[in-house]
Amino acid sequence: MATSSSLKMLLELAQQQADASAKNLGKLNSQQQEAEKKLNLLLQYRHSYQSHFQNSTEKGMDNIEWLNFIAFMDKLDAAITEQRQAVLYAQNKRMAGNDEFLSHQRKLKSYDTLSQRQQRAETHKQIQQEQKMLDEFALNAFHRNASSAKDS
Template structure:
């Protein structure tokens, strides 16, 4: 007899759960990376736009250009703030996904350990049974040999 069907089912379920969790963790890590890259792009764009404006301001700018710059920078800063929030959320989701994956791995490892122990016990019981059969067979042969000797004497 191999691993009990219920334990086998638990192992299969834990493996599937772990696989799903690993895939989800990969997706969450990818989302975090994308959010971080978008933030870096926005920060680089802000820096570039501010540098170009400062260069233009050296030559003098009028009031409308100044207001347009301020308005655009405020919108860009709002987008950066929103993207920072997205990065924070993505990081928190990835960390939660990592914890979920670790829990799935622990569960799978526990079921594997139980399965191995069950198989070891089953193997030991089988070996004891075989040894008992061998002992009985040897005893039976010895009995018959002794019986024949006694009859021959």
């Protein structure tokens, strides 16, 4: 069985790793939310611009305005596609970070369980030693009393 100090050191290291992975997971969650927020803004902007374009077509639009709209929408669609990829990348990184966090949590729980078992074993051993000492004391007292009663 591992010594108490080495198990304590492993437990502390596992706690530090779990804390670091929790912090990293928080950062990854924020990055994913930020990427999703940017995507939503782009989608809203596209919808707004398309609505504006439809209003402009009802009033009449020349060929240059039409070409500018098409070019702008193509660029906006490309940005949306790129941002969707960024969202997927952020989601994948967050899931990997979550897996790492859960792994560190399981490791920490395992070391904690081992530490508790070791503590219970040490406590049990100490209780047995104390009981043995009490039994020896009681036996010695009994023998002294028996000797004194014999001598009287």
